[in-house]
Amino acid sequence: MTTEAIAVEEHGAHATSTGLDNRKLAMWAFLGSECLLFGALISGYLLYRSKGVGIKPHNVYDIPYTSVSSFVLLMSSLTMVLALAAIQRNEERKMRIWLTATALLGMTFIGGQVYEFTSFVHEGLSLSANPASSAFFLLTGFHGTHVTLGIIMLLSLVGLSLAGKIGPKHALYVELIGLYWHFVDIVWVVIFTVVYLMPVPKH
Amino acid sequence: MATVTEHLETPAYDGPFRRPTETQKGIVSWLTTVDHKRIGILYGCTALLFFLIGGSEALLIRLQLAHPNGHVLTAEQYNQIFTMHGITMIFLVVMPLGAAFFNYLIPLMIGARDVAFPRLNAFSYWTFLFGGLFLYSSFFLGGAPQCGWFCYAPLSTMGLPTTIGTLFYAIGLQITGVASLVASVNFVTTIINMRAPGMSFFKMPMFIWMSLVTNFLLLFAMPVIAVALFELLFDTAFGTNFFNPAQGGDPVLWQHMFWMFGHPEVYILILPAMGIVSEVLPTFSRKPLFGYTFVAFSGVAIGFMGWGVWAHHMFAVGLGPIANSAFAISTMFIAVPTGVKIFNWLGTMWGGKISFTTPMLFSVGFITMFTIGGLSGVTHSIVPSDYQQTDTYYIVAHFHYVLFGGAIFGLMSGIYYWYPKLTGKLLSEKLGKTHFWIMLIGFNVTFAPFHILGLQGMARRYYRYPAHQGFDFWNMVSTIGSFIIAFSILIFLINIVLTKFKGKPSGDDPWDARTIEWSIPNPTPHYNYLEIPVVHERDDWWHKKYSEDEQGNLVPVVAGASDEAVAHAEHAEPHMPKPSYWPLVAAAALPLFGYGVIFQWALGALGAVVLLVGIYGWAMEPVE
Amino acid sequence: MTTEHADHPLVEPAHEHAHPGPAEYVKIALILAVVTAVEVGAYYVKAIPRPLFSTLLIVMMFIKFSLVGLWFMHLRFDSPIFRRLFVSGIILALLVYTVAFSTLGLQHSSFHNFFHFMGRLIHGKL
Numbered sequence: 001m002t003t004e005a006i007a008v009e010e011h012g013a014h015a016t017s018t019g020l021d022n023r024k025l026a027m028w029a030f031l032g033s034e035c036l037l038f039g040a041l042i043s044g045y046l047l048y049r050s051k052g053v054g055i056k057p058h059n060v061y062d063i064p065y066t067s068v069s070s071f072v073l074l075m076s077s078l079t080m081v082l083a084l085a086a087i088q089r090n091e092e093r094k095m096r097i098w099l100t101a102t103a104l105l106g107m108t109f110i111g112g113q114v115y116e117f118t119s120f121v122h123e124g125l126s127l128s129a130n131p132a133s134s135a136f137f138l139l140t141g142f143h144g145t146h147v148t149l150g151i152i153m154l155l156s157l158v159g160l161s162l163a164g165k166i167g168p169k170h171a172l173y174v175e176l177i178g179l180y181w182h183f184v185d186i187v188w189v190v191i192f193t194v195v196y197l198m199p200v201p202k203h
Numbered sequence: 204m205a206t207v208t209e210h211l212e213t214p215a216y217d218g219p220f221r222r223p224t225e226t227q228k229g230i231v232s233w234l235t236t237v238d239h240k241r242i243g244i245l246y247g248c249t250a251l252l253f254f255l256i257g258g259s260e261a262l263l264i265r266l267q268l269a270h271p272n273g274h275v276l277t278a279e280q281y282n283q284i285f286t287m288h289g290i291t292m293i294f295l296v297v298m299p300l301g302a303a304f305f306n307y308l309i310p311l312m313i314g315a316r317d318v319a320f321p322r323l324n325a326f327s328y329w330t331f332l333f334g335g336l337f338l339y340s341s342f343f344l345g346g347a348p349q350c351g352w353f354c355y356a357p358l359s360t361m362g363l364p365t366t367i368g369t370l371f372y373a374i375g376l377q378i379t380g381v382a383s384l385v386a387s388v389n390f391v392t393t394i395i396n397m398r399a400p401g402m403s404f405f406k407m408p409m410f411i412w413m414s415l416v417t418n419f420l421l422l423f424a425m426p427v428i429a430v431a432l433f434e435l436l437f438d439t440a441f442g443t444n445f446f447n448p449a450q451g452g453d454p455v456l457w458q459h460m461f462w463m464f465g466h467p468e469v470y471i472l473i474l475p476a477m478g479i480v481s482e483v484l485p486t487f488s489r490k491p492l493f494g495y496t497f498v499a500f501s502g503v504a505i506g507f508m509g510w511g512v513w514a515h516h517m518f519a520v521g522l523g524p525i526a527n528s529a530f531a532i533s534t535m536f537i538a539v540p541t542g543v544k545i546f547n548w549l550g551t552m553w554g555g556k557i558s559f560t561t562p563m564l565f566s567v568g569f570i571t572m573f574t575i576g577g578l579s580g581v582t583h584s585i586v587p588s589d590y591q592q593t594d595t596y597y598i599v600a601h602f603h604y605v606l607f608g609g610a611i612f613g614l615m616s617g618i619y620y621w622y623p624k625l626t627g628k629l630l631s632e633k634l635g636k637t638h639f640w641i642m643l644i645g646f647n648v649t650f651a652p653f654h655i656l657g658l659q660g661m662a663r664r665y666y667r668y669p670a671h672q673g674f675d676f677w678n679m680v681s682t683i684g685s686f687i688i689a690f691s692i693l694i695f696l697i698n699i700v701l702t703k704f705k706g707k708p709s710g711d712d713p714w715d716a717r718t719i720e721w722s723i724p725n726p727t728p729h730y731n732y733l734e735i736p737v738v739h740e741r742d743d744w745w746h747k748k749y750s751e752d753e754q755g756n757l758v759p760v761v762a763g764a765s766d767e768a769v770a771h772a773e774h775a776e777p778h779m780p781k782p783s784y785w786p787l788v789a790a791a792a793l794p795l796f797g798y799g800v801i802f803q804w805a806l807g808a809l810g811a812v813v814l815l816v817g818i819y820g821w822a823m824e825p826v827e
Numbered sequence: 828m829t830t831e832h833a834d835h836p837l838v839e840p841a842h843e844h845a846h847p848g849p850a851e852y853v854k855i856a857l858i859l860a861v862v863t864a865v866e867v868g869a870y871y872v873k874a875i876p877r878p879l880f881s882t883l884l885i886v887m888m889f890i891k892f893s894l895v896g897l898w899f900m901h902l903r904f905d906s907p908i909f910r911r912l913f914v915s916g917i918i919l920a921l922l923v924y925t926v927a928f929s930t931l932g933l934q935h936s937s938f939h940n941f942f943h944f945m946g947r948l949i950h951g952k953l
Contacts, residue, residue, distance in 0.1 A: 019838030032916030037426035039920030052451030134443035
């Protein structure tokens with residue numbers, strides 16, 4: 001397949017008021033907005049983590065298990081940035097390998113979440129068990145959805161690359177998806193600390 | 204020569220995802236448009252249609268309340284009507300009218316040919332439209348929301364006779380919220396990054412400043428309501444108890460999150476109108492905006508401070524004296540930058556050569572009516588007084604003065620002012636002035652009595668009031684006023700229709716205006732600027748037309764003195780992005796998700812497919 | 828004449844400046860792994876008093892957050908405009924949610940002292 005002029009092709013660098021690319025500026029504006037989104041969800045959890053009757057999230061956490069999950073997601077940020085570095089050096093095959101690795105690590109993380117949450121539900125911590133469980137699942141559900149959308153974007157990039165449509169001119173798209181991916185990782189850094197590790201006072 | 208846009212040669216692509224060829228006619232051209240001007244017109248027309256619907260809802264309310272113990276509407280009907288009136292006016296009229304102005308004017312006023320992301324722009328419009336239609340479909344599919352536009356929980360999630368309306372509320376506003384958020388990313392990027400060479404921030408028109416602040420507010424406020432709406436949805440549909448105190452939830456959390464969005468939201472509603480007024484007053488005073496820097500910084504200050512006042516909507520909730528005092532003080536402080544603007548507007552008019560055209564009348568009307576609304580607002584900031592005012596018609600008076608007397612009047616001013624740019628014609632001045640005066644009178648006859656009724660103790664959000672309370676007379680007066688408003692809107696519509704058929708051509712610069720959007724032909728050419736302008740000063744167009752002699756008198760600059768006129772003749776039409784189907788397709792997925800949650804999961808699955816197809820189509824088609 | 832674009836010329840996109848290489852990224856990843864290990868390890872050391880543990884956690888969270896943001900997301904090497912956009916969102920979120928949740932009375936929580944302090948700061952200052 002020839003490198004057709006499709007959306008992924010860089011469409012001509014414009015001179016702009018700041019010298020920055022519109023799309024990168026837009027992505028950072030969007031990420032700023034996402035801080036408000038996850039801030040609401042995290043604060044909501046902090047407010048509700050002990051509220052209501054019955055078993056609470058912090059009663060059922062498996063810290064070693066979640067630590068491994070967190071580590072996996074953290075490493076996926078490394079593979080992501082290595083993918084970007086590869087395409088910036090015109091190494092398309094290496095980029096695909098690192099992008100696939102990122103997606104696989106992401107899928108491992110999601111798989112881990114699914115397993116973890118299934119076991120929580122079996123222990124009585126369902127979505128509507130109490131406000132604490134609701135807040136927990138809303139927060140982690142939003143996060144997991146973001147990760148899943150990221151995985152879809154990563155795999156799409158790999159597919160497009162196999163079709164010959166991603167060259168060094170398109171490094172920006174890898175960068176933009178990378179920024180999104182790192183952000184989702186950062187949110188998990190906060191969640192892991194504040195939701196899982198932070199001690200909950202007993203009363 | 205400053206070449207702002209360079210387009211790579213796009214080889215002809217005729218695969219299945221080929222973009223439609225450009226035609227400027229026919230309904231398909233409107234469905235696939237990515238032209239910011241057309242999208243602006245779509246937003247504006249749709250908003251005006253919703254204005255008529257919301258206005259009709261208002262007339263129903265006024266008919267019900269014309270007499271004590273009214274029986275025009277049942278309680279359940281009334282609750283739906285007043286809820287939808289509020290939702291419509293805020294989310295489906297004033298916000299999209301603001302968007303209409305952002306869309307049409309931002310590229311023109313900064314010297315660009317379009318916004319940063321034209322297809323995303325189209326997506327915003329279609330999403331808004333589908334969100335509005337989704338909300339209104341509730342009337343036919345189980346009942347409209349009955350919870351008020353603020354939808355306090357857990358009444359809305361558990362306490363109403365039927366909660367399907369709450370589902371429509373939570374999902375419908377989520378959909379329109381996506382439209383606003385996506386648009387805000389687009390406009391923030393456009394304003395920061397696509398200004399013409401020479402247009403630094405302090406040379407931008409004030410409307411652009413206000414648009415920038417408004418879009419930053421949208422960017423940061425929409426996620427808050429998004430989370431709140433998800434929690435509301437989950438409580439209503441999935442049995443969670445975020446707001447149910449019996450199970451450990453907290454109703455006040457809903458209020459916090461709603462108003463944390465809601466207060467920046469009211470600044471989102473008013474700032475575009477303030478921006479419009481800041482353009483209209485200088486033109487018709489033939490003077491530059493007084494205190495430009497102060498007005499700009501006041502707008503920014505309002506944007507920041509607006510985040511710190513939200514709990515003044517919750518003074519009667521029981522947050523405690525410390526919280527109440529803190530928010531009371533911040534609320535009093537926010538009156539300051541607003542006042543600064545008002546004085547600067549007056550300063551603009553002072554000593555100017557004023558012509559009271561229709562846009563000017565509406566802008567002056569804005570200043571006076573908004574000030575009245577602001578004064579009642581300041582009285583709300585005094586907590587003990589607010590305890591008496593809360594949930595009475597005094598509050599209803601306040602927000603109608605600022606939202607109708609303020610925002611709507613300002614937007615009307617803008618419609619009359621920039622109408623020539625859209626259509627190449629001037630709206631009739633005679634009908635316009637008639638519209639203004641009748642609307643001004645009708646508006647005051649309708650809403651001034653609410654101050655009295657409120658202070659006499661008439662409660663808001665009730666479908667009827669008892670007899671022998673002393674409320675009868677002013678309610679009747681108000682109802683009469685509402686029909687006067689309706690009559691004025693009829694005049695406005697007649698003006699539009701007559702102008703379409705018999706309107707006078709406006710020429711390119713009918714108002715002898717100051718900003719660069721008036722330097723190009725009317726109606727605006729498809730590509731906006733044949734040649735991207737180089738901006739040297741604030742009010743650049745004015746300075747191209749006039750210089751001043753030693754006494755400060757205006758001296759017209761000789762036409763043709765600049766070589767830009769010569770350059771125009773030889774320029775080929777710039778290449779513009781082609782239309783696209785995909786924004787419309789992607790937007791259509793969102794109501795499908797909504798219906799899926801409420802009725803049948805299969806619809807949601809269909810929505811997911813449509814979204815995936817829409818996004819892939821969008822990503823795969825040629826960029827232009 | 829359009830040679831002078833006044834005081835606000837358009838800017839051509841800058842060429843990429845020196846990126847960290849893969850080796851440096853791996854180093855950052857190693858630090859991240861170590862910090863995570865310390866976090867989890869500290870969780871199991873019962874001897875650490877609660878307020879100290881909470882503070883350490885916040886500090887380590889901030890370190891990881893910053894490492895990813897500054898290096899992986901390239902904020903350290905990019906235009907400050909990106910950092911400002913992002914940090915504005917963070918600061919606004921912190922402020923607004925702290926105020927809201929302090930009025931909702933986060934009693935008996937390990938954040939209680941922090942919120943109490945913030946509450947006194949905000950209310951006291953006014």
